[in-house]
Structure formats: C-alpha cells, structure tokens
Amino acid sequence: MKPWIELGTAQIPNNGGILTLRQRDQEFSISLSGPRGELMNSRRFNSERELSLLGCAHLKKHTNARVVVGGMGMGYTLAAALEVLPDDAEVIVADLIPEVVEWNRGPLGSCAGRPLDDSRVQVYIGDVAVLLEKGDSDYDAILLDVDNGPEGLTQSDNNWLYSLEGTSCIYESLTLGGMLAVWSAGPDTHYVNRLKKAGFKVEVKTVRERPGKGARHTIFLAKKAAM
Secondary structure: OOOOEEEEEEEEOOOOEEEEEEEEOOEEEEEEOOOOEEEEEOOEOHHHHHHHHHHOHHHOOOOOOEEEEEOOOOOHHHHHHHHHOOOOOEEEEEEOOHHHHHHHHOOOOOOOOOHHHOOOEEEEEOOHHHHHOOOOOOEEEEEEOOOOOOOOOOOHHHHHHHOHHHHHHHHHHEEEEEEEEEEEOOOOHHHHHHHHHHOOEEEEEEEEEEOOEEEEEEEEEEEOOOO
8 A cells, every 4th residue: 555645734723733634646634633633534525515515505596696615624515515506606715724725726626626716716714703703694605614513623713603602693694594504523412502592493414424334424504594
C-alpha cells in the first residue's frame, strides 16, 4: 500500500489545533492534531451530500434562491447543493480557515467536481455566525457542516451556532418556509428542543457515511414554518 503524503497544514484559530491534509493515491484525508484524528475522508462523504440534498430539496424550482453553506470541508456539501439548485441561485460558502478553501481550489478540487468554479458560488472567509447573527431573513436554506455538530468539539466558539441564542438568530435569518439543515456525528435531543423553542418545525434523519453502510450520522432538518 502506498504511503500517505502530507500536502499541507492549517492552524485553527484560538488554539483549536492543526489540520493536516494528506493524500494516498486518489484518496484524501483531513485530520486534526490530538486524539480526534481524522475528521473527513474522500471515500466517506454520503452524509455530507445528504445534508444538502435534504436541506435544498424545497428549492429545486425556487427563483433566485439564496443559500449559505457553513463549512467547506472537502466540497461535497457545496457540490450537492449546486446539483439541486437552479441556475439563478446564489450560494455563499463560509469557512474560517483560508487554507481549507485553497485546498479545495487545488488538490482537493477534483473530489467533488470543483464546485468553487461554479459562477453561483461566493466564498466568505470567516465565521459563518457573522453572516447569520444579523437575522435579516435573507436566506432560503442554511446548511451547517461545522465541527462535530451541536457539541462543537473542535472549536468551542462554534457552540454559539447551536445555542438557543444562535438558533434563534438563524431562525430570523431564514425566509418563511426556509430550511436549516445541520450535520451531526450523532443524535442530540437537547438540540432538537432548542430548535423547537426557537420556532422551528423539526425532523431528524439518520444517514450513513457511505450509501447503505458505514457509520450513522444525524441530519437535523428545521423548517421555518408559518405560525
């Protein structure tokens, strides 16, 4: 078996650790320093795709849809959203770490079909919370693949996104009928309760990391419905 080759590293702000991008043949891996180890792998991305397919399903025929993707990852979430959305859609992908975006413009790009080259995409380097905390009812879908889900285990600052305050701001950032879709490593009943308290109608899906096999992940689907 061929060895892993290190392609790059990136420091997560606020001493969140170091990300390392590695390649072995056509397989890519992004890992975090310390006990967490591998965060994502180019062979296991089905749940990231399902996040977008479920979160954007209501926008297939929507005019001028506006979507936020929180977390660039390996590009699979963004690519799946673009598959669903019409040609007049606008997608803002936000990532705190500029190197991750550059990896997706470079060696990682071919994994998901180079979604950053799509003219519908805008890149925001910074905290996705900054886009959402204004609560201007601008977005038709918000897809969050940030950290490990509601636990925020890699970056404690992410906890705001999943708090009642953050969840309420996200609710206000969505248009009526808009959808918040959140990727998580596992279920979280406390987070479901916070979503409901913020006003969302909530559905929880379990998906596999590969089609029909592999680890089970959770997708929280939270709709801003009429009261």
